[in-house]
Amino acid sequence: MKIENFDTGLKGQKDIKNIIISPEENFNNKKKVREYLKNIVHQGPSKLNDNLNRYFSTNIKVNCFHPVNEFTGIENFKTKFWSPLFESFPDLERREQVIIGGTFRDKIQVGTISTLSGTFKKNWLGIKPNNKMVNLRCCEIHEIKDDKIVESHILIDVMDLIFQTGVFPLKASRGAEGNWLHPINTDGVNFFEKNPEVSKLNLDQALTMQRSLNIKPELDSTSDEDLKSKLINHPQAEFWHDKMIWYGPSGIGTARSLEGFVDNHQLPFRKTFKERNYWKLGHYSELGDGKFSLTAGWHSIQATYGSNHWLGFTPNNKNVTMRVMDFYHHDEGKIRENWVPIDIAHILKQIDIDIFEMIK
Template sequence: MESLNLRHKRFIQNVMSKLAGGGAEGIGRRISDAYHPNAEWRGSHPLNEMNGHEAIAARVWQPLLSSFPDLERRDTILMGGNYNGADLVGAVGHYLGTFEKDWLTIPATGRPIYLRYGEFHEIVEGKIARSTVLLDVLDVIRQAGFWPIAPSLGTEEQWPCPISADGILLTEQDPGVSSAALKLTLDMQASLGAYNDEAKEGREGLLNMPQKAFWHPKMMWYGPCGIGTTRGLEGFVDYHQLPFRTAFPNRRGGNHYVRIGDGKFSATGGWPSVYGKHVGGNFLGMAPTGRDVSMRVMDFYLAEDGLIRENWVPLDIIHLLLQMDVDVFARMQSFFRRGR
């Protein structure tokens, strides 16, 4: 008999593809097929939080389908599991569509756009009770021809599918492999949390701390737009970890609503999952603001030979910047001279 986890993954693959690919007409019926009447939807700024079919249709799907009328969904990771009694399905991928009408005030280009997403959906009695969706809105702004912040240290690119080319998990997975993958992730995250930034050991401290025992020599870290992609532990430290940990030393992590393993894949996420104070410079090219911030983050991992081979990291950069007194949308409007 097919497991509940596998049935849930098939359900999410089906309903989300229909939501994206069915056009604006009939969107209310498709949302009703997917969601409980009072379902919660929470996601990237400026969409943020809402409840119920009407809000999800009016604020999320109708504008998206109007702006990208030929929209289609392309999952690269589809995984699931249970955490603290909640049945969850996670996905990474991108929407592809022709940008024909302004979206979230971003000017249309008439060209194909890739919209990255990381998602977790909680399933209750056969329908979605809560969706958490991090869309890389900043990357759409980049593709539309405007760059509102300092240059990324990493490489800006479309995230690839897993190197193993098997991220759509629609067969039963070995529970032992799933548990081992999640344990590897949580042990690595614990090593990051135990490291004392205030010892100020710099680059060498990060390269030699216990995290090095968990990462594959050819590790890939796929960060959100604004940070970019890095390769190897040195690239991860140089282009993300050192600037990030300098800016937010000894920030607090955890607060997870999801910790799941499914075959070689594992995932964690919180809403928010990181709290810190912005006291150091150079992260996203910014001087320290002294402000308290929270971060909406997800992590998806692929294990290989007992090491973490790849890590996809959806993060709501626009929401984080807003807390640091940078309004990306206001900068964009000024650039495009909107409203004149």
């Protein structure tokens, strides 16, 4: 089974001039975005107007998780995202786990994994508060230009929050639920990589592994046992560390080892979405930064919901698109860890499952 080599980035872009920045510039960009986001959260609603205007373009384009979704402009950013967040979690704090920077084509970007912690005091998105401390798993990619953020992609795991309040609208996850771990044996926040070749090699490894996923043994497998065997002996196996961890979104959960990854996510996902195109639109972000890399698509995966193996809902052959990010940690020549936020509520909405109606 040969891995095809093809462009995984956004389609339809012509005459794009690739930007190249120095490792020092990249490190400073990461520090800058980290400071922006920390100040907004820690200085709170009293400084919100000042901070949003200081750090973001007036016409900021925001791409959020369902049901917040997509909009433009600082005022919308305030009223649709930040103000409700502060009202519901008045003692909000931010803790970072991973910060990755770099350039993709003509864009300078910084991606982050963080946890927003606070006491859940007021209804948020229709989710009833439990008056307890909760942890919001938050993954973001920000494009910066002239020291301001001009476009943001934000995925908060709302399903995880629902589970934390003691409500379980989905069947039990195949994988393990709970907080994602920090990168093993390394600092994912303050690192500085001065050799661009290291960053490039790790991004190339992630992209080659992703291209291997286009090899689809589910199309001719005779049983679950046969498909599992083919996925464990799939070309992807070359890229995963023996002690790999795949950190999935709530509803899917976290898996350990390639076998765990196949059992808990890949096998049911591939059986449900046999008809799928990973790169019909392509990635809007592909970054390599030292031992880390990042890829992301906004509606890049297009698929047909064809069976109940994934999350258990009745198949209806609806077409869906997926909002997804992949953060990778490369270690000992392999992919050691993979953090994968997916907008589960958005996928379910497209197959006529409204998770927010279910929990009322």
